[in-house]
Amino acid sequence: MEASTLVDPRTIVATADFVPVVAHGPLEHGTYTADEDGRKIARCRLYRNLECGEHQATHEALKAYLKDPRFRIPIMIWIDPDGKELFRRSGWRRPEEFLSDLRRASAMVPGPRRTQAEALALLKALDEGQAALAAEKFAEAAAKFEEAAKPDVDVIRKEAKAALDAMRKRGDEMLAGAQGSLKAGSVRRARPLLELLAREFPAFDCGREAANLLQRLPK
Numbered sequence: 001m002e003a004s005t006l007v008d009p010r011t012i013v014a015t016a017d018f019v020p021v022v023a024h025g026p027l028e029h030g031t032y033t034a035d036e037d038g039r040k041i042a043r044c045r046l047y048r049n050l051e052c053g054e055h056q057a058t059h060e061a062l063k064a065y066l067k068d069p070r071f072r073i074p075i076m077i078w079i080d081p082d083g084k085e086l087f088r089r090s091g092w093r094r095p096e097e098f099l100s101d102l103r104r105a106s107a108m109v110p111g112p113r114r115t116q117a118e119a120l121a122l123l124k125a126l127d128e129g130q131a132a133l134a135a136e137k138f139a140e141a142a143a144k145f146e147e148a149a150k151p152d153v154d155v156i157r158k159e160a161k162a163a164l165d166a167m168r169k170r171g172d173e174m175l176a177g178a179q180g181s182l183k184a185g186s187v188r189r190a191r192p193l194l195e196l197l198a199r200e201f202p203a204f205d206c207g208r209e210a211a212n213l214l215q216r217l218p219k
Contacts, residue, residue, distance in 0.1 A: 011099065016117075029044070
């Protein structure tokens, strides 16, 4: 199938909103060294766009769907985004048969669809938000998480909103600390926290409250 069905232009176009993976446990095929962006990387000699560890990991994950060790190779298992098996096909599939399988699987999975490129674009904002948060660039992180929370992809939206909730909690704790310092009469200790909150958390209530408090502090 690698030399016929899977490289058929119709198949390539039709699989744009699927996540195709290959499961292969043995390593008798060996590796070769690829040069990618100036780096030397060991790639699989059989599946030349993968590392052998990747198709081995998928092989381990697929075991959950193969309770009976006796099955015909190749076998294609169609799975929905929640990990539920939709159906399976054994043996070689001609392009027309494979396209029919694609249409059947697509009809069985409701909800919004994304191509791989679109999914990667959605994940980019989430990754950039996490990187900004790790660097304590809170305003930038919040903006990225807000961007990632807008699309109608639940798994990305939930992670982005969880990150925003964690940021909100952190900001509230910092505000409480600054307010505690003010009550204790220590403006010197409170001011840096309030300035940080006003500058880096303007999208949150804690940032807006910090800005209000700063305006009332003595110069």
